[in-house]
Amino acid sequence: MAGEHRLLLHNARQLVLVCTQGEKYLLEAGMHRLAVLDNASVVIGKDGYIKAIGHADAIHRQFSEALFEKRIDCSGKCILPGLVDAHTHPVWAGDRVHEFAMKLAGASYMDIHHAGGGIHFTVEHTQKASEEELFNTLKHRLLRMLRAGTTLVECKSGYGLNLETELKMLRVIERARWLLDCNISSTYCGAHSVPKGKDAIEATDDIINNHLPKLKELNLNGEIHVNNIDVFCEKGVFDLNCTRRILQGGKDIGLQINFHGDELHPMKSAELGAELGAQAISHLEEISDEGITAMAHAKCAAILLPTTAYMLRLKQPRARKMLKEGVIVALGSDFNPNAYCYSMPMVMHLACVNMKMSMKEALAAATINAAYALGRSNTHGSIENGKQGDLIIINSSKWEHLIYQFGGHQELIEYVIVKGKVVYQNERVMGY
Ligand SMILES: N=CN[C@@H](CCC(=O)O)C(=O)O
Numbered sequence: 001m002a003g004e005h006r007l008l009l010h011n012a013r014q015l016v017l018v019c020t021q022g023e024k025y026l027l028e029a030g031m032h033r034l035a036v037l038d039n040a041s042v043v044i045g046k047d048g049y050i051k052a053i054g055h056a057d058a059i060h061r062q063f064s065e066a067l068f069e070k071r072i073d074c075s076g077k078c079i080l081p082g083l084v085d086a087h088t089h090p091v092w093a094g095d096r097v098h099e100f101a102m103k104l105a106g107a108s109y110m111d112i113h114h115a116g117g118g119i120h121f122t123v124e125h126t127q128k129a130s131e132e133e134l135f136n137t138l139k140h141r142l143l144r145m146l147r148a149g150t151t152l153v154e155c156k157s158g159y160g161l162n163l164e165t166e167l168k169m170l171r172v173i174e175r176a177r178w179l180l181d182c183n184i185s186s187t188y189c190g191a192h193s194v195p196k197g198k199d200a201i202e203a204t205d206d207i208i209n210n211h212l213p214k215l216k217e218l219n220l221n222g223e224i225h226v227n228n229i230d231v232f233c234e235k236g237v238f239d240l241n242c243t244r245r246i247l248q249g250g251k252d253i254g255l256q257i258n259f260h261g262d263e264l265h266p267m268k269s270a271e272l273g274a275e276l277g278a279q280a281i282s283h284l285e286e287i288s289d290e291g292i293t294a295m296a297h298a299k300c301a302a303i304l305l306p307t308t309a310y311m312l313r314l315k316q317p318r319a320r321k322m323l324k325e326g327v328i329v330a331l332g333s334d335f336n337p338n339a340y341c342y343s344m345p346m347v348m349h350l351a352c353v354n355m356k357m358s359m360k361e362a363l364a365a366a367t368i369n370a371a372y373a374l375g376r377s378n379t380h381g382s383i384e385n386g387k388q389g390d391l392i393i394i395n396s397s398k399w400e401h402l403i404y405q406f407g408g409h410q411e412l413i414e415y416v417i418v419k420g421k422v423v424y425q426n427e428r429v430m431g432y
C-alpha cells in the first residue's frame with residue numbers, strides 16, 4: 001500500500017493484541033484467550049491511529065511501496081498495548097515517608113487519619129503549594145509512569161477539599177493533558193476526606209451546592225475537562241447516604257461515577273455503585289457476595305489496587321471470585337503519598353502473586369479492562385485497527401517477562417509510543 005505513514009514496527013517476535021473483535025472489556029474466559037500474534041508487524045498512520053496489523057511478511061508485501069516517517073526493527077522483541085493505570089492520585093505536595101515508618105511500627109491507616117495525618121497532612125501541604133509547583137511534580141510523576149509503560153492514566157484531585165484548591169488541582173491536571181504525551185482521564189475527588197471544621201453532611205452540602213455547579217460551568221466553557229466523580233465511601237469518612245448524594249450530583253452534571261468503596265470496612269459500596277450505574281469502583285477488599293453479583297450485572301468494573309492491600313497489609317480483594325462471577329476486573333497503581341508506586345508492571349506482578357490472577361488476566365486487567373473502567377476502551381487498551389497507536393516494545397521474546405521480572409521494567413521497556421510517536425527510548429550504557 002503506497003502513501004505516507006507515521007510508523008512501522010516490523011517483525012516483532014510477539015505482538016500482544018489483547019483482543020481482536022472490538023471488545024469493550026474481557027471477562028475471565030476472554031482474558032484466558034488473550035490474542036497474541038507471532039512474527040508480526042504494525043503500521044500507524046499520520047493521524048496516530050493503527051492502520052494495519054498482521055504477519056510480518058504480509059505487512060511487508062502490503063506496504064512495500066509505502067513511506068514511513070520511522071521504522072523500528074522489533075526482531076526478537078515484543079510489542080504490547082500501552083498500559084492503562086485506572087487509579088492514581090498524582091497531584092500533591094509533601095511526602096509521607098514518616099507515616100510509612102509509623103505504619104511499619106504498627107499504626108493503621110485510620111489511626112493516622114483520625115490523628116490528623118494521612119490525607120489531612122497532604123491536604124495541608126497541597127493547599128499551600130503553588131500551581132507551578134504542583135504542575136512540576138505532576139509532570140515528573142507522569143514521566144516516570146510513562147517510562148514504566150503507562151500511556152493512559154486516571155488522575156484524581158482530592159487533596160484540596162475546598163473549592164479553590166480542588167480547582168487548582170484540576171487545572172494542573174488539565175495543563176498536563178495538553179502539554180504532556182500521556183493520555184489523561186481527569187477525576188474530581190473533592191469528597192476524598194471530610195475537611196477540618198466540617199462534618200460529612202456539611203461537606204456533602206458544600207460539594208453539591210458549590211463545587212458541582214462550578215465544575216459544570218468550567219466543563220461547559222472548556223476551561224477544564226473533568227471525566228469522573230469520586231468519593232471515599234468509608235466508615236468515618238463519607239457514609240453511604242452522603243456518597244449517594246454526591247455521586248448522583250456528579251452524574252447529573254455528566255460525570256462518570258468511579259469511586260473508592262468497600263476498602264477498610266464493608267459499606268455496601270458495590271451495591272450502591274451498581275444501582276447508580278457507576279462505571280467503576282476501586283479497592284473492594286471488603287466487598288460482599290451480593291456486591292459482586294450486583295457489579296457483574298451492572299457491568300461496573302472493579303479496579304483492584306494490589307499496592308494498597310500490600311502496603312497496608314489488608315486482606316486481598318477477592319479477584320478470583322469476582323472473575324468467576326463475571327465482574328470486569330481492572331487494575332490501578334493507586335499512586336499516592338501512602339502507596340508510592342508508579343509501575344503497572346509491578347502492579348501486575350503483585351496481582352498475580354497476591355490476588356492469584358494469571359499473567360494473561362493481569363495484562364487484560366491493565367489494558368482493555370482498565371480502559372473500560374475509564375470509558376475509553378473504544379480507543380485504548382488493545383492493538384486493533386482504528387485504535388490509538390499507543391504501544392510499548394520490550395526487549396524480550398516473551399511478553400510475560402514484563403510481569404515476571406519484578407522491578408525489571410526499567411531495563412525491559414525499550415520504547416514507549418503514543419499516537420505513533422516515540423515518547424521514550426531507553427538509554428543504553430555506552431560501551432557494553
Ligand atoms: N483510600 C483513599 N484514598 C487513597 C489514599 C489516599 C491517601 O492516603 O493519601 C487510596 O486510594 O489508597
Ligand SMILES: [Zn+2]
Nearest residue numbers: 087089260334
Ligand atoms: Zn485512591
